Amino acid sequence: MPLSGDGATEQERAVRRGRPAGDRAAKRAELLKAAASVIAREGYANASLRKVAQRAGCTTGAVTYYFANKQELVTALAESRFDAYEAMLTAGHDRTDVRGLLERWLKLVTGDADFWPVMSQLLAHARYEPGFAALIERRYARYREAQAELLAAGQAQGTVRSDIPADLLADQLSAMGDGWMMMHPFEPERFTPERVxxxxxxxxxxxxxxxxxGESGAGAGAGDGAPPEVC
Amino acid sequence: MPLSGDGATEQERAVRRGRPAGDRAAKRAELLKAAASVIAREGYANASLRKVAQRAGCTTGAVTYYFANKQELVTALAESRFDAYEAMLTAGHDRTDVRGLLERWLKLVTGDADFWPVMSQLLAHARYEPGFAALIERRYARYREAQAELLAAGQAQGTVRSDIPADLLADQLSAMGDGWMMMHPFEPERFTPERVxxxxxxxxxxxxxxxxxGESGAGAGAGDGAPPEVC
Amino acid sequence: MPLSGDGATEQERAVRRGRPAGDRAAKRAELLKAAASVIAREGYANASLRKVAQRAGCTTGAVTYYFANKQELVTALAESRFDAYEAMLTAGHDRTDVRGLLERWLKLVTGDADFWPVMSQLLAHARYEPGFAALIERRYARYREAQAELLAAGQAQGTVRSDIPADLLADQLSAMGDGWMMMHPFEPERFTPERVxxxxxxxxxxxxxxxxxGESGAGAGAGDGAPPEVC
Amino acid sequence: MPLSGDGATEQERAVRRGRPAGDRAAKRAELLKAAASVIAREGYANASLRKVAQRAGCTTGAVTYYFANKQELVTALAESRFDAYEAMLTAGHDRTDVRGLLERWLKLVTGDADFWPVMSQLLAHARYEPGFAALIERRYARYREAQAELLAAGQAQGTVRSDIPADLLADQLSAMGDGWMMMHPFEPERFTPERVxxxxxxxxxxxxxxxxxGESGAGAGAGDGAPPEVC
DNA sequence: GATGAATGAGGATTCATTCAT
DNA sequence: TATGAATGAATCCTCATTCAT
Incomplete structure (x- = not known):
């Protein structure tokens, strides 16, 4: 609308020009949230575009207007989740603070009730979604490498045990996280905040x-924050 | 099926004796194998009764004849998998041999190429399949308890670290296994026998x-069997 | 039902064995007729499986049960039409009777009111239906070759002009037929039996x-059967 | 669009004079070209307004802005094609030059690669597009009449055979043209310039x-221009 | 016991069209 | 003048399930 003097200043127009798609990104984010909610509540296999549209309060056509494919929707969802994951990991904190990483991981994962269920569903189906598997493999590898680096740094500082190579440790830690992620939505009552x-x-x-x-278990100290002897 | 007087002679029955519970059970087992294969290859979300029938070499009607529901089929499949899992766990070995448990787990999981993929798919969907979740929760809990007992015995014998309660250790070990199970079918090239x-x-x-x-990593000795300092 | 003595003689069973698909072929033929009718009446672009099912008096699912694809349905339809076409062409008559060919062509094409419209719609869309174009090209070429042979024989006998190669003549005749076929459903009132x-x-x-x-036109003799001076 | 006083100066209008009827007509022509291209490439059944817009490099809204309906777009396209056809036919040449007509027809049809495919698609669907059929019938009839007149004149001059009424000859010639038109996009390799x-x-x-x-075929002389004994 | 025909709901996707801006 | 968001119906197709045989 170049001729309609709508009272916007030059600067405002420039800002608008900065996000050429208008509210496209916002709407997409909204739909992604709806998709996450549906997947978390009904599972990937039962998640249909119709349900996503219903939860987002729009028509099926609107969903396919913003996402050409179901696959595109799901891929975008996975990307956004990994973005959050990575932001968590690289959140400008001390790069050798393993304990801090675990804490941040805990906060991310408990902060958004949908995070764990959605991630586990996405991961479970990634293998069978062409083009989707590659994305997850790539981002997952990046995450594991970052974690391995952090553990290696910890080993250099003496805050992490050195009798197991950092990459194996990273694999084990992330496998543990995946395992919890998979079982958490399945028996949520077992994963009380205290037990987590x-x-x-x-x-x-x-x-x-x-x-x-040592005689005293670390688990016994659960809930008292960071036990002094660790990290 | 002992109640069905089908007019078979004693001899005919003797011939059949090799099959556990008559033709019906054999056919069901055959269909379960087909179902496992389909789920492993195509994923749970894409597994249809038609495909199962196709792989088993029979008609769709046959599948619904032996299994009233798709859910019944899937549940039976899960039961059979957990049976194998439990048999592995309780296989008349030394009940305190944690190392042996891990070895048996490894053998089970690498012996049947479909085991890991199928289990991860079943677990991923258990939450959303009514009546199915309960089954998995029950059997999974039993498995974890058995593992915790074993670890506790190990702690009593001094072969397992005692600074972490056995139940937490069991949780962590099984979570690790779940995590590997989930990621394995997804990037199989990462899970070479050596790395496993x-x-x-x-x-x-x-x-x-x-x-x-210690300075020397246990992982560095990977492939040389059981490192002496462990278990 | 191998055990049910249904009174069928050995021979009857053999016959049944000959068409293993039971009434499958009959049902398919029925659906093909419905499809032809829909295409003739609504045009290819507006022909949907739903409409075909409706006209056949069954559900959409039934159609896709007998034909995996819309393409398979359309291809089968084209095949059946070409079968009729070819049967017409090679109907055990005098292979050099060009006049007879034209008469048979006329009868085929006017006998079934749907023949012309359906063929023209199929041909028009063949180019854009992957895998379908090949079929038509193949069968069409065969038809044109047979026609060329027939015309060549006529030339040898002196009943067909020899100043134009038989293959060009065949091309022209079939193009004429195609042209009529295309325009006929479009302005049927122009194609009265007399004019045809x-x-x-x-x-x-x-x-x-x-x-x-000559002075007297052949067209002037329209309707009086075969003018003596031709063929 | 002479009635729209759009405030343009005399000079501006002069500049525009090259374009037939202002910007609107130019844009419509542009869209028509895009539509022709899409139909030629994808077929009528697969041609959507979205694709037309995409090929024209504008939005869907723009298309529906210039053409109220899809039908209006298609109709306008047909009109423009028939305009070209008629212009070809009545291009101030000798009105009795049948050979010249064929040559001009050849040039038109081979000059624009899209002409044949588009025309055949339009004709194939004319029957089923309400309001569109009438247009084609009218223009097609006019074309056939003109051709019949030309042939009649040829008969009077002795350059066209007189044993077949001119209107039947015209029908046959145009049917031939239609038949080629229909088959050409379908097996283009068969229609080399030489064969045409x-x-x-x-x-x-x-x-x-x-x-x-005669013994020598006219087709044998194909490619050497106009055989002496013809026209 | 077993078949396979048939159903009908639901899946993703495409599309012409409308409309506020 | 032109945009592009949004709609809702229609597309083809898949699927679990039922049932007469």
């Missing part, structure tokens, strides 16, 4: 150096 | 007592 | 040898 | 007077 904290504390204990001989 | 062994060795190191201070 | 006969007579005159100088 | 010329030469031979008894 206990699990995280235990994980910290597992990768701490020189542990194993 | 290294991961298991590292897991053994993780739960061993008094570890963590 | 006149066109055929004129076509016969066109390809007859030594024509062109 | 041979076909046209043969057509000229067909309608020439006193032909048919």
């Amino acid at each position: 904290r206990a699990l995280i504390d235990a994980a910290a204990t597992l990768i701490a150096p020189g542990s194993g001989a | 062994r290294a991961l298991i060795d590292a897991a053994a190191t993780l739960i061993a007592p008094g570890s963590g201070a | 006969r006149a066109l055929i007579d004129a076509a016969a005159t066109l390809i007859a040898p030594g024509s062109g100088a | 010329r041979a076909l046209i030469d043969a057509a000229a031979t067909l309608i020439a007077p006193g032909s048919g008894a």
Whole structure:
């Protein structure tokens, strides 16, 4: 509408020009949230575009207007989730603070009730969605590498046990996270905040150096924040 | 099926004796195998009764004849998988041999190429399949308890670290297994036999007592069987 | 039902064995007729499986049960039409009877009111239906070759003009047929039986040898059967 | 659009004078070209307004802005094609030059690669597009009449055979043209320029007077321009 | 026991069209 | 004048399930 003097200043127009798609990005984000909600509540196999549209309060056509494909929708959803994941991981904190990483992981994963269920559903189906698997593999690998680097740094500083190579440790930590992620939505009553904290504390204990001989369990200290002997 | 007097002679029945519970059970087992294969190859979301029938070499009607529902088929499949899992766990070995457990787990999981993919798909959908979730929760809990018992016995014998309660350790070990199970079908090239062994060795190191201070990594010794300092 | 003595003789069973698909072929033929009717009445672009099902008096699912694809349905329809076409062409008559060919062509094409419209719609869309174009090209070529052979034989006998190669003549005759086929459903009132006969007579005159100088037109004799001077 | 006083100065209008009827007509023509291209490439059944817009480099809204309906677009396209056809036919040449007509027809039809495919698609669907059929019938009839007049004049001059009434000859010639038009986009490799010329030469031979008894075929001379004995 | 025909709801996707801006 | 968001119906197709045989 170049001729309609709508009272917008030059600067405002420039801002508008900055996001040429108008509210496209916002609407897409809204639809992604709806999709996440549906997947979390009904599972990937039962998630249809119709349900997504219903939850977003629009028609099916609107969904396919913003996302050409169901696959595009799902891929975009996965991207956004991995973005959050990565932001968590690289959130300008001390790069060797393994304990901090676990805490941030805990916060991310418990902050958004949908996060775990959605991620587990996406991962479970990634293998069978052509083009989708590649995306997850790529981003997942990046995440694991970052984690391995962090653990290696911890080993250099002596805050992480050195008798297991960092990459194996990273694999084990992320596998643990995946396992929890998969089982959490399945039996949520088992994953009370206290138990999750206990699990995280235990994980910290597992990768701490020189542990194993003590009498008092790390799990016993669950809920008291960071046990002094870890990290 | 002992109640169906089908007019078969004693001899005919004797011939049949090799099959566990008559033709019906055999046919059901055959269909379950087909279902497992389809799920492993195409994913749960894309697995249809038609495909199962096709792979089993029979008609769609036959499948619904032996299994009233799709849900019944899937549930029976899950039961059979957990049976194998439990048999593995309780296979008359030394009940305190944690290392042996890991080895048996490894053998089970690498022996049948479909085991991991099928299990991960079933678990991923358990939450959303009414009546199915309960089954998995029950059997999974039983498995975890058995594992916790085994770990506790190990702690009593001093072969397992005691600074983490056995139930937390069991949770962590099984979560690790779940995580690998989920990622394995997804990037199989990452899970070479050597690396799987290294991961298991590292897991053994993780739960061993008094570890963590050494310089040489357990993972470095991957492939050489059981590192002496573990278990 | 191998055990049910249904009173069928050995021979009857053999017959049944001959068409293993039961009434499958019959049902398919029925659906093909419905499809032809829909295409003739509504045009290819507006022909949907739903409409075909409606006309056949069954559900959409039934159609896709007998034909995996819309393309398969359309292809089968084209095949059946070409079968009729070819049967017409090779109907055990005198292979050099060009006039007879034109007559048979006329009968085929006027006998089934749907024949012309359906064929023209199929041909018009063949180019854009992957895998369908090949079929038509193949069968169409065969038809044109047979026609060319027939015309060549006529040339050898002196009943067909020899100043134009038989293959070009065949091309022209079939193009004429195609052109009529295309325009016929479009302005049916122009194609009265009388006019069609006149066109055929004129076509016969066109390809007859030594024509062109006479005063009385072949078209003037339309309706009086076969003008003596032709063929 | 002479009635729209759009405030343009005399000079501005002069500049515009090159374009037939202002911007609107130019834009419509542009869209028509895009529509023709889409129909030629994808077929009528697969041609959507979206694709037309895409090929024209504008939005869907723009198309519906310039053409109220899809039907209006298609109708306008047909009109423009028939305009070209008629212009070809009545292009101030000798009105009795049948050979010249065929040559001009050849040039038109081979000059624009899209002409044949588009026309055949439009004709194929004319029957089923309400309001569209009438248009084609009218214009097609006019074209056939003009052709019949020309042939009648040829008969009077002795350059066209007189044993077949002019209107029947016209029908046959145009049917031939339609038939080629329909088959050409379908198997383009069969319609090399040489063969098209041979076909046209043969057509000229067909309608020439006193032909048919000679031994040498007109088709054999294909490519050498106009055989002396024809027209 | 087993078949396979048939159903009908639901899947994703495409499309012409409308309309506020 | 032109945009592009949004609609809702229609597209083809898949599927679990039923049922007469």
